[in-house]
Amino acid sequence: MTLFLEQLLNGVQFGVMLFLLAAGLTLIFGIMGVINLAHGSIYMIGAYAGTWVATETGSFWLGIPAALTAAAVAGVAIEFLVVRRLYQRDHLDQVLATFGLILIFNQTVTILFGRQPLFVSMPALLDGSVELLPGLFYPIYRLAIIVVGLLVAVGLYLLINKTRIGMLVRAGSTNREMVRALGVDIRLLYTLVFGLGALLAGLAGFMAGPILAVQVGMGEQILITTFVVVVIGGVGSIRGAFFASLVLGIVDTGLRAYLPGLLRQVMVGSEADALGAGISSMGIYLLMAIVLLIRPKGLFIRNS
Amino acid sequence: METSLKRPVLLASVVIALIALPLVADATGYTALTSLATRVLIYGIAAASLNFVLGYGGMVSFGHAAFFGIGGYVVGILYQHYTLGEPLLGFIPGTNQMLITLPAAIVISGLMAALIGALSLRTGGVQFIMITLAFAQMLFFLFVSLKTYGGDDGLIIRRANELPGLNMRDKQTVYYVCLAVAVLFFFMLWRLVNSRFGNVIVGLRQSERRIAAIGLPAYRYKLMAFVISGMGCGLAGALMANFLRFASPDMLHWTKSGELMVMVILGGVGTLFGPLIGAAVFIVLETLLASWTENWQLGLGLILLFVVLYTQGGVQALGARLFGRRA
DSSP states (O other), X not given: OHHHHHHHHHHHHHHHHHHHHHHHHHHIIIIIOOOOTTHHHHHHXXXXXXXXXXXXXXXXXXXXXXXXXXXXXXXXXXXXXTGGGXXXXXXXXXXXXXXXXXXXHHHHHHHXXXXXXXXXXXXXXXXXXXXXXXXXXXXXXXXXXXXXXXXXXXXXXXXXXXXXXXXXXXXXXXXXXXXXXXXOOHHHHHHHHHHHHHHHHHHHHHHHTTTSOBOTTHHHHHHHHHHHHHHHXXXXXXXXXXXXXXXXXXXXXXXXXXXXXXXXXXXXXXXXXXXXXXXXXXXXXXXXXXXXXXXXXXXXXXXX | OTTOXXXXXXXXXXXXXXXXXXXXXXXHTOTHHHHHHHHHHHHHHHHHHHHIIIXXXXXXXXXXXXXXXXXXXXXXXXXXXXXXXXXXXXXXXXOOBHHHHHHHHHHHHHHHHHHHHHHHTTSOHHHHHHHHHHHHXXXXXXXHHOGGGTGGGOEEOSSOOBOTTOOTTSHHHHHHHHXXXXXXXXXXXXXXXXXXHHHHHHHHHHOHHHHHHHTOOHHHHHHHHHHHHHHHHHHHHHHHHHHHTEEOGGGGSHHHHHHHHHHHHHHOTTOSSHHHHHHHHHHHHHHHHHHHOTTHHHHHHHHHHHHHHHOSSHHHHHHHHHHTSOO
16 A cells, blocks of 8 residues: 555656656747647757756755756747747747757757766755655655645646736637737747746756766657657646646656556566566557547647 | 650669669679668668658658558568467468568558548648647557567568578668569559659648549548558568668657658658659768768758758759759
């Protein structure tokens, strides 16, 4: 039971990380209609900038503003220099241009930081574990990630549903042309949304640092999973992204934790591990395929 | 197209140049040129297949590496069972005969394309891009986890498949085989594109509703196009496995799908030979940049960005604009 709860929390933690990325991606997707493959690169930039500053200064906390600033600056720069020219183009050009951006960022980071992964140690405050239930110890750091993620979700909910900017964002994701026709400076709105998405991606990247290795290519791994989240949740729907992230995080973690064990009952250990890992990795894609076949626009979009 | 004799003459001279290429490579000492050209031909076939759905049909598939990889694995798996001497699934004997492996690769990738296409084509737009990607990733992880066939490390094919009367251990022979296959492939593609079927596919890109209004079953046409395209990629994958003597999950990775797309766009979307030119540009650039600097990806990324932002219609269109004539 404690193992199950622990895996559940791990799943939520992974889901929350996915949400931080998916929130920005789904807005960029939904409002501007741009497929941004470079979102994973922004995640990587946040991770590298934050980790580097944290290592140089010796303070984990100084890494946070560094990661956020670097990611937001990179995001706004990408929007201003490249993505802005792609709004009117078809998806093909967008995929290609942002694919080019991935190559550029990966190589630039390799030149700057080398191929060795960076590591950052956890701050003393968040190191160690806490006893949640009798016998259930859980790392404080992972709990902190969950809390931050949920806070961001609440903040985004308020921003989108209670503020003027949020109203424009909602309007933009429903009918872009109409918002423009009403005299809203849509370019500024686009840049803001892109910057916000980048900020969240950078935050996710930095928080992932102490858990995963900070290395080139970390962005692409999580990017594809994030796309799965966005598509399952429905393009442009933050609510959809939130639920899809949590479900996907839990399903993925659960499969990885339990499938090899189940397979071992029927086959040899090493083969069961390999097959289990393979099928677990396939799980989320299978889920997406099923969802799309039943609801081609995603779970949280009404089919018109 | 028929208005001038320029095109056939140009094509004939390109083919002659390609036939002479290994001889020139040997004479000048650049023997690596033959390998380079083989890769260009193989990727050209794959990219042109992708272009059939992507450029002509307007279906943006982000998962065509799946069929490329399946083609490669058909060759690899049949070869493994041939060397081990035990039949696949207990009744399919392995083989190292190219006359069997190539058609097998085409048929099996076609079947997979039928399955994936039948499901994916129920969606459209962004969802289509993502669902094709999802299926390709599923197959990628499947092959990664298949320890029997090498898993993560891939499958080594000790010798290229045999063709009666030819010495396939010679790289030049492999090149000529690929060239022959490529010529045949592009001839058939040309016939296909200019057929009634091809016209319907182009019509589908322009307006699916119009095609449906004429009374043609749009879904069935799209699925057929998707299958044909998958078969082409499978053929390319089978050739690649023979050329590299290696099949690995990398052939199915999503970045490979991305590369194929890049080749199509570099060369010009919706043109017959554009993808071949795109493949040539991509592979030559990659090789050149990699020989100059370790950081070749940076250059490649910048070039990609430039091509997308400032040229519409790829290298062919850029050339046409620079030299002031129609492509």
